[in-house]
Amino acid sequence: xxxxxxxxxxxxxxxxxxxxxxxxxxxxxxxxxxxxxxxxxxxxxxxxxxxxxxxxxxxxxxxxxxxxxxxxxxxxxxxxxxxxxxxxxxxxxxxxxxxxxxxxxxxxxxxxxxxxxxxxxxxxxxxxxxxxxxxxxxxxxxxxxxxxxxxxxxxxxxxxxxxxxxxxxxxxxxxxxxxxxxxxxxxxxxxxxxxxxxxxxxxxxxxxxxxxxxxxxxxxxxxxxxxxxxxxxxxxxxxxxxxxxxxxxxxxxxxxxxxxxxxxxxxxxxxxxxxxxxxxxxxxxxxxxxxxxxxxxxxxxxxxxxxxxxxxxxxxxxxxxxxxxxxxxxxxxxxxxxxxxxxxxxxxxxxxxxxxxxxxxxxxxxxxxxxxxxxxxxxxxxxxxxxxxxxxxxxxxxx
Numbered sequence: 001x002x003x004x005x006x007x008x009x010x011x012x013x014x015x016x017x018x019x020x021x022x023x024x025x026x027x028x029x030x031x032x033x034x035x036x037x038x039x040x041x042x043x044x045x046x047x048x049x050x051x052x053x054x055x056x057x058x059x060x061x062x063x064x065x066x067x068x069x070x071x072x073x074x075x076x077x078x079x080x081x082x083x084x085x086x087x088x089x090x091x092x093x094x095x096x097x098x099x100x101x102x103x104x105x106x107x108x109x110x111x112x113x114x115x116x117x118x119x120x121x122x123x124x125x126x127x128x129x130x131x132x133x134x135x136x137x138x139x140x141x142x143x144x145x146x147x148x149x150x151x152x153x154x155x156x157x158x159x160x161x162x163x164x165x166x167x168x169x170x171x172x173x174x175x176x177x178x179x180x181x182x183x184x185x186x187x188x189x190x191x192x193x194x195x196x197x198x199x200x201x202x203x204x205x206x207x208x209x210x211x212x213x214x215x216x217x218x219x220x221x222x223x224x225x226x227x228x229x230x231x232x233x234x235x236x237x238x239x240x241x242x243x244x245x246x247x248x249x250x251x252x253x254x255x256x257x258x259x260x261x262x263x264x265x266x267x268x269x270x271x272x273x274x275x276x277x278x279x280x281x282x283x284x285x286x287x288x289x290x291x292x293x294x295x296x297x298x299x300x301x302x303x304x305x306x307x308x309x310x311x312x313x314x315x316x317x318x319x320x321x322x323x324x325x326x327x328x329x330x331x332x333x334x335x336x337x338x339x340x341x342x343x344x345x346x347x348x349x350x351x352x353x354x355x356x357x358x359x360x361x362x363x364x365x366x367x368x369x370x371x372x373x374x375x376x377x378x379x380x381x382x383x384x385x386x387x388x389x390x391x392x393x394x395x396x397x398x399x
Contacts, residue, residue, distance in 0.1 A: 052364055059361070065369075067360045068093070074355055076347045078263050089356050096352030097373060103266065103348065104335045104377070107273040111334065112327070114274060115281025120311060122286050133282070140279035146340055149272040153344045156264035162256050171248050173256050179267045180249035183260035265346035269338070277334045284326040288319035328385035332378050339374075349373060 027034070056063055068090040076083045080098040083091060122133040140148075157176055159165065165175040173180040249259030262270075292315045300310040341348040350370065357366035 118282035119285025
């Protein structure tokens with residue numbers, strides 16, 4: 001009986017189930033139970049919102065986001081954009097967002113480089129090297145990140161004063177006031193180095209997108225895109241009249257002058273995130289490399305390739321299908337765990353939003369801003385990594 005009914009449904013010329021039937025198939029079974037569940041959720045949400053609004057009205061707080069245009073009466077110790085007490089709360093939150101993005105992007109980049117190196121080193125036939133890598137991974141993975149941040153912060157505060165700090169390689173200073181490293185700047189230019197790099201990246205991205213839309217992507221596309229970016233930077237330098245200058249930090253009086261100075265809080269946070277997630281990425285890289293069959297290694301050796309060439313040209317391109325999805329999860333965790341900066345005093349997004357909530361009383365609005373911002377950052381990062389993962393899977397698939 002069920003077979004004949006299935007045949008009548010699939011046979012051509014019969015009437016379609018109709019709009020109501022399609023809606024019922026989409027809705028699934030137990031429609032009344034699902035409606036009752038959604039109604040209970042809506043009732044609980046209404047009770048929660050009404051209770052919050054009543055409490056805010058009782059203490060004299062007006063709901064809404066109008067407080068963002070009010071003046072913030074606090075200072076921010078470290079900011080990528082100029083900020084001082086009296087600027088708006090919106091600018092303060094923007095400064096915290098830039099700090100979070102800065103430490104997250106640098107953390108993802110450095111953790112990836114260090115994780116790949118450690119993961120490959122862990123597969124070495126040298127027992128001493130592989131043993132040290134295993135101990136590093138086990139200790140790092142099995143201790144809380146917050147504890148590690150406290151350790152790196154205490155170590156940063158225990159560094160010598162600027163006058164007693166030695167110059168590593170003649171250009172790097174590790175002091176209790178931060179880490180000073182050489183920096184690159186533009187002299188005589190009204191734009192600065194960052195707009196030049198942004199323009200170069202934009203032109204390179206447009207050129208790559210045009211190549212992709214035209215279907216002319218090839219192995220030379222990467223070189224052409226890089227050349228376009230370099231030409232864009234040189235063009236900006238020529239039009240602005242600026243010239244790149246390397247600033248080397250040096251001791252001047254009681255402090256280090258010149259170069260780029262990283263505060264102890266930022267240095268401790270970045271070091272903690274990089275060390276923690278490089279160990280996780282190292283395990284991902286090791287598992288991805290070991291997922292490639294031994295026949296690939298033997299075939300590459302038969303072609304005369306040494307181990308470094310085998311890993312770079314044969315193994316890693318195939319292992320990326322395993323490495324990329326798991327690395328994406330590590331990037332998302334690193335971005336979220338950057339919120340632990342509030343424990344060591346770095347003014348990230350969480351710290352500034354928390355201060356905003358305490359000074360304005362708009363706790364619910366501040367929480368909505370915080371959740372929405374982290375959700376947008378992680379969804380954007382996940383979308384970019386999924387695009388790359390699709391390209392890797394397409395190249396590695398069999399035809």
